[in-house]
Amino acid sequence: MWVKLQHPDLFSYLSRLLIVLCLVSGFVTTPVWSKGLMEMSLEELMTLQVTSAAKVPTSLLKTSAAIYVINQEDIRRSGANSVPELLKMVPGVNVAQLDSNRWAISARGFSGQFANKLLVMIDGRSVYTPFFSGVLWDVQDLVLAEIDRIEVIRGPGAALWGANAVNGIINIITRSAEETVGTEVTAWVGTEERGGLSLMQSSRVGSNSYLRLTAKGFIRDDSQLNGADADDDMTMGRVGFRWDYTGQTWNGKTTGGFYQGQNGANFDLVSHEGDYHHLFNDDTNMLGGHLLTSWSRQLNKKSSYSFQFYFDYSHREEALYDEDLLVLDTEFQHNYEFSPGHKLTWGGNIRTYFDDTTAHSHFFIDPASDRYNLYSAFIQDDYALLENLTLTLGSKFEHNDFTGWEVQPNGRLLWEVSETVSLWGAVSRAVRTPARYEATGQIVVALYPPGHDLNPTPIPAIYNFRGSDDFKAEELTAYELGLRSLVDEKLSVDFSIFYNDYKKLRTGTDPESTVIVDALGAYIELIGTANNELEGSTYGFEAAVEWQLTDAWKLLGSYSYMEMNFDFAGQLEAFLNSFYARHQASLQSRFNLPHNVETDLWLTYTDEIAVQDQPEIWDLSIRFGWQPTPQWQLELIGQNLLHDHKKQLTSEVISMVSSELERGLFFRVNYKF
Amino acid sequence: MRIWNLLHKLLLGLILVGFPLPIVAAETYDENQLKAAITYNVAKFVKWPDGTFVDAKAPLVICVIGNDRVAAGFESLEGQFLGERPIKIYYLASMDDYQGGHILYVTHSKDYHVDEILTVLQDSPVLTVSDIESFARRGGMVSLLKMRKNIRFAINLDASLSVDLKISSKLHALATEVIRNGD
Numbered sequence: 001m002w003v004k005l006q007h008p009d010l011f012s013y014l015s016r017l018l019i020v021l022c023l024v025s026g027f028v029t030t031p032v033w034s035k036g037l038m039e040m041s042l043e044e045l046m047t048l049q050v051t052s053a054a055k056v057p058t059s060l061l062k063t064s065a066a067i068y069v070i071n072q073e074d075i076r077r078s079g080a081n082s083v084p085e086l087l088k089m090v091p092g093v094n095v096a097q098l099d100s101n102r103w104a105i106s107a108r109g110f111s112g113q114f115a116n117k118l119l120v121m122i123d124g125r126s127v128y129t130p131f132f133s134g135v136l137w138d139v140q141d142l143v144l145a146e147i148d149r150i151e152v153i154r155g156p157g158a159a160l161w162g163a164n165a166v167n168g169i170i171n172i173i174t175r176s177a178e179e180t181v182g183t184e185v186t187a188w189v190g191t192e193e194r195g196g197l198s199l200m201q202s203s204r205v206g207s208n209s210y211l212r213l214t215a216k217g218f219i220r221d222d223s224q225l226n227g228a229d230a231d232d233d234m235t236m237g238r239v240g241f242r243w244d245y246t247g248q249t250w251n252g253k254t255t256g257g258f259y260q261g262q263n264g265a266n267f268d269l270v271s272h273e274g275d276y277h278h279l280f281n282d283d284t285n286m287l288g289g290h291l292l293t294s295w296s297r298q299l300n301k302k303s304s305y306s307f308q309f310y311f312d313y314s315h316r317e318e319a320l321y322d323e324d325l326l327v328l329d330t331e332f333q334h335n336y337e338f339s340p341g342h343k344l345t346w347g348g349n350i351r352t353y354f355d356d357t358t359a360h361s362h363f364f365i366d367p368a369s370d371r372y373n374l375y376s377a378f379i380q381d382d383y384a385l386l387e388n389l390t391l392t393l394g395s396k397f398e399h400n401d402f403t404g405w406e407v408q409p410n411g412r413l414l415w416e417v418s419e420t421v422s423l424w425g426a427v428s429r430a431v432r433t434p435a436r437y438e439a440t441g442q443i444v445v446a447l448y449p450p451g452h453d454l455n456p457t458p459i460p461a462i463y464n465f466r467g468s469d470d471f472k473a474e475e476l477t478a479y480e481l482g483l484r485s486l487v488d489e490k491l492s493v494d495f496s497i498f499y500n501d502y503k504k505l506r507t508g509t510d511p512e513s514t515v516i517v518d519a520l521g522a523y524i525e526l527i528g529t530a531n532n533e534l535e536g537s538t539y540g541f542e543a544a545v546e547w548q549l550t551d552a553w554k555l556l557g558s559y560s561y562m563e564m565n566f567d568f569a570g571q572l573e574a575f576l577n578s579f580y581a582r583h584q585a586s587l588q589s590r591f592n593l594p595h596n597v598e599t600d601l602w603l604t605y606t607d608e609i610a611v612q613d614q615p616e617i618w619d620l621s622i623r624f625g626w627q628p629t630p631q632w633q634l635e636l637i638g639q640n641l642l643h644d645h646k647k648q649l650t651s652e653v654i655s656m657v658s659s660e661l662e663r664g665l666f667f668r669v670n671y672k673f
Numbered sequence: 674m675r676i677w678n679l680l681h682k683l684l685l686g687l688i689l690v691g692f693p694l695p696i697v698a699a700e701t702y703d704e705n706q707l708k709a710a711i712t713y714n715v716a717k718f719v720k721w722p723d724g725t726f727v728d729a730k731a732p733l734v735i736c737v738i739g740n741d742r743v744a745a746g747f748e749s750l751e752g753q754f755l756g757e758r759p760i761k762i763y764y765l766a767s768m769d770d771y772q773g774g775h776i777l778y779v780t781h782s783k784d785y786h787v788d789e790i791l792t793v794l795q796d797s798p799v800l801t802v803s804d805i806e807s808f809a810r811r812g813g814m815v816s817l818l819k820m821r822k823n824i825r826f827a828i829n830l831d832a833s834l835s836v837d838l839k840i841s842s843k844l845h846a847l848a849t850e851v852i853r854n855g856d
Contacts (some may be wrong), residue, residue, distance in 0.1 A: 037702065037706055037707065037710040037749065038710060038713065038749070038750075038753055040714075041714065042711065042714040042715065042717075042718075042844075042847060044713060044749060045707060045710055045711050045824070045849065046711075046823060046824065046847065047823065048702050048707060048823065048824075178782060178784060181784070181785055204785050207789075208765075208769075246766050246767060248769055248770075251766075352798065362849060478835075
């Protein structure tokens with residue numbers, strides 16, 4: 001796609017020189033604070049120019065974790081139309097779309113449709129399903145304008161957040177209703193993002209209380225499978241509210257939501273019949289809702305506490321199984337500065353899951369209906385060893401019905417070297433507790449036809465993974481180091497390195513094989529039972545840079561590298577655990593033209609995934625935005641521009657068929673009043 | 674490495690199509706700190722009615738109402754003096770917490786509370802300042818206005834005179850807009 005120049009060496013040399021010059025100039029131009037703001041006269045102050053806050057606000061310089069924050073501006077200018085797309089800008093986070101409604105998202109490796117080492121929370125509500133310890137991304141959606149920020153933490157956060165915050169935590173935080181007073185309407189129409197409408201209306205409903213109502217509906221077009229339409233289109237509707245109350249003693253937030261939708265999805269029910277494959281398309285029906293209320297009270301300058309309660313209900317009818325899940329969760333937290341320099345946080349949490357499942361095919365679970373509890377307590381102390389050196393020690397003590405008590409401590413050290421540079425390091429332990437199917441289920445994972453490397457027989461072999469009561473929690477000990485710096489008002493950088501040592505990871509026993517003969521013929525049933533025999537380590541490096549080159553032009557880049565160091569016992573084990581991209585990068589350019597026109601480019605790169613012959617992917621999205629008046633915003637957005645259609649990832653479960661995502665173009669209009 | 678290749682092609686491409694490269698960047702300031710500094714400077718031009726302060730060293734109390742990021746800018750004023758007066762800052766969630774002061778800064782998150790706030794202060798000699806653009810027109814005394822990249826201000830003399838606050842004529846000259854006798 002690039003014009004071929006005659007002297008590639010010279011071209012390359014010159015541009016490298018330019019990049020180095022730019023970087024060096026960025027690093028050496030420190031701001032000249034010749035005079036503080038307080039010493040200036042009013043006349044002088046009036047001539048000063050202001051800047052919008054940099055990506056690394058002061059608070060991030062005080063954070064001893066690998067955190068990346070996606071803010072409102074990032075959401076708007078990315079051109080993304082859903083939450084998962086946004087996460088592609090975060091270093092170390094792998095985002096792949098399996099079809100128009102299924103996503104595989106993970107941090108620091110171990111990706112997959114059923115990725116299970118990432119915790120996702122929306123306003124304090126955990127949205128992972130205990131079924132497979134992962135997230136059904138198709139139903140995690142919001143009106144984008146109501147999102148204040150998405151905080152993505154790579155690395156364990158289990159000491160605060162509990163089991164399953166193993167490789168990362170995604171915290172989606174919505175704006176208070178007070179901040180969104182007014183009405184905002186967004187509508188879009190396009191080729192892949194076929195059409196949609198979202199409404200947000202907030203108003204004051206009492207002297208200290210504000211209410212926001214939201215509604216959103218959209219249709220997403222299907223992708224492509226084997227040269228034809230994949231019939232995996234998605235229709236979704238949702239309504240929600242948020243009520244904020246600021247009282248004399250209590251502050252409260254209450255949110256609620258309800259959604260209903262339908263996805264198309266493609267399946268392959270492998271069997272010993274015919275050519276062993278049975279491809280079919282089926283609709284998935286989803287319905288759910290939640291209600292959350294959270295109240296906090298400041299007792300005095302040194303002490304505050306909060307309570308939170310929520311219930312979350314979801315219902316899903318899918319080709320292989322139906323699932324009903326009800327979650328009840330209560331939480332208490334107390335922040336207390338008990339002596340100068342010590343900030344103590346402690347709290348407790350009780351959660352109960354009620355599930356009810358119906359297995360249809362290739363999936364089996366017993367008992368079909370169950371109830372299980374999770375209760376925990378945590379304590380953490382932030383202690384200022386020196387004025388600019390803070391030690392954080394804490395642990396979570398969590399009990400689950402599958403493995404009993406789990407202790408998840410961490411220690412973190414933050415050194416605020418100067419007002420613009422901070423260094424941090426952490427050692428933490430996290431566990432992933434068994435998912436329901438790992439304890440009590442069975443699922444068809446793979447098919448080996450005759451002639452396959454793993455099948456020397458003349459009849460097909462079907463591999464089943466079976467859960468076990470003896471399956472333990474997976475364990476991680478993570479070592480991390482990071483550096484964050486506001487190099488100057490225009491440039492901020494964030495680096496982190498990690499070494500993750502995994503023990504007791506899930507794998508299967510050597511399969512027991514049984515030859516089964518029925519009316520359709522004979523096949524070998526292989527059953528591997530869950531155990532915790534796998535161990536190994538991963539390590540890597542992540543970097544994020546935000547650079548305001550001129551008043552009108554900003555670049556945001558991120559890059560991550562990781563390696564896995566595992567001794568896999570077999571092909572299947574290697575396949576199931578090696579969905580990771582060695583190199584990943586994202587580069588965004590945001591350029592403002594006169595007359596409130598914005599041109600934004602976003603280039604992403606994901607390295608090949610060797611175990612599944614998934615080649616590397618370059619992709620590009622472009623956004624043109626125009627704000628003719630403060631009320632109106634018009635946008636033209638192109639996504640997945642570098643390919644007509646492209647497969648991004650294959651599911652780890654053979655019955656789930658991925659399709660090829662198509663290039664898309666859509667027009668979006670936003671009106672505020 | 675392909676990333677490097679792409680990066681340099683992209684950058685060179687952008688340079689070729691005329692994007693300026695900033696070798697030395699212009700200095701800019703945090704908007705919220707600047708708003709606080711301007712509020713502080715405006716106060717230098719204001720004379721409170723006799724008897725407002727016990728003596729020349731009595732503290733000047735600034736209340737900041739609203740919990741958004743603008744309030745954070747005022748932290749830079751803590752520990753400062755206006756003449757001999759130490760500055761005291763109180764952060765209020767709502768007017769229920771208000772217990773008197775000399776300056777009240779209304780952050781823009783309180784846009785929908787302006788009338789209510791001004792009603793409470795109706796007869797008090799309190800300098801009201803806000804970064805809500807329409808604040809001065811709605812009966813507040815000083816509006817901070819963001820004009821392109823600079824911060825300017827508008828003043829409403831009717832509002833200040835009604836409570837006997839004297840705003841120096843030097844400040845009139847610097848203001849972008851001066852409201853008096855209703856217009």
